[in-house]
Amino acid sequence: MRTATTAFGLAVLLASTIPASVHPHVFAEARLDVIVNPDQTVKSLRHLWRFDDLFSSTVLVEFDENADLKLDDAELQQVSQTVYDSLADFNYFQLVSVDGKDVAMKPPPQLMANYENDQLIIMFETEPKEGLALKGKIDFGVYDPTFYTAIEFLDDDNMAVKDLPASCTRAVIRPDPDEAIAQNQGTLTEAFFSDPSGNDLSKIFATKLELTCSG
Numbered sequence: 001m002r003t004a005t006t007a008f009g010l011a012v013l014l015a016s017t018i019p020a021s022v023h024p025h026v027f028a029e030a031r032l033d034v035i036v037n038p039d040q041t042v043k044s045l046r047h048l049w050r051f052d053d054l055f056s057s058t059v060l061v062e063f064d065e066n067a068d069l070k071l072d073d074a075e076l077q078q079v080s081q082t083v084y085d086s087l088a089d090f091n092y093f094q095l096v097s098v099d100g101k102d103v104a105m106k107p108p109p110q111l112m113a114n115y116e117n118d119q120l121i122i123m124f125e126t127e128p129k130e131g132l133a134l135k136g137k138i139d140f141g142v143y144d145p146t147f148y149t150a151i152e153f154l155d156d157d158n159m160a161v162k163d164l165p166a167s168c169t170r171a172v173i174r175p176d177p178d179e180a181i182a183q184n185q186g187t188l189t190e191a192f193f194s195d196p197s198g199n200d201l202s203k204i205f206a207t208k209l210e211l212t213c214s215g
Contacts, residue, residue, distance in 0.1 A: 134211060
């Protein structure tokens with residue numbers, strides 16, 4: 001059985017319960033591509049996460065069973081399965097909504113793991129459970145409800161739409177943490193900051209790709 005660290009810390013309990021203890025321990029640079037069907041519905045979301053050197057080296061140590069200082073195909077498959085199992089209860093860190101209402105996504109059929117330039121890379125693709133038309137305000141994002149992992153889009157172009165219809169406009173929304181807390185003060189409680197199992201309220205801090213469509 002692998003450690004909680006290699007499962008992205010989803011089982012790790014933060015030692016302190018005060019708000020100051022809420023901060024990420026793992027960092028990843030992300031790319032999100034929204035693929036659109038010809039009928040202007042969402043076909044799929046393609047995710048790529050490139051993890052920081054420190055966490056990646058930890059994964060290497062944990063999964064390098066033959067101690068050759070690299071991850072072969074079998075070892076990468078074990079990494080993929082560990083991540084897949086660990087994130088299943090967290091909707092694979094995805095945020096998808098239409099006019100503020102959450103949209104259910106199918107689990108990815110698989111995750112692919114790679115290790116290059118001393119960094120762990122995770123890739124996967126998901127589809128909406130039901131048809132998702134590009135109408136109204138559609139938000140896409142990635143967030144860890146436990147706050148353990150920070151998945152960041154360093155450039156707005158890393159949140160992209162392939163074949164965006166002319167009836168839609170695109171914007172990348174990066175919430176200011178202080179403003180997000182102030183605007184949601186009425187719904188934030190001590191449990192929000194101290195619950196290591198995560199909660200949906202943490203999505204207020206997520207960077208989002210927002211499509212506004214008149215379709």
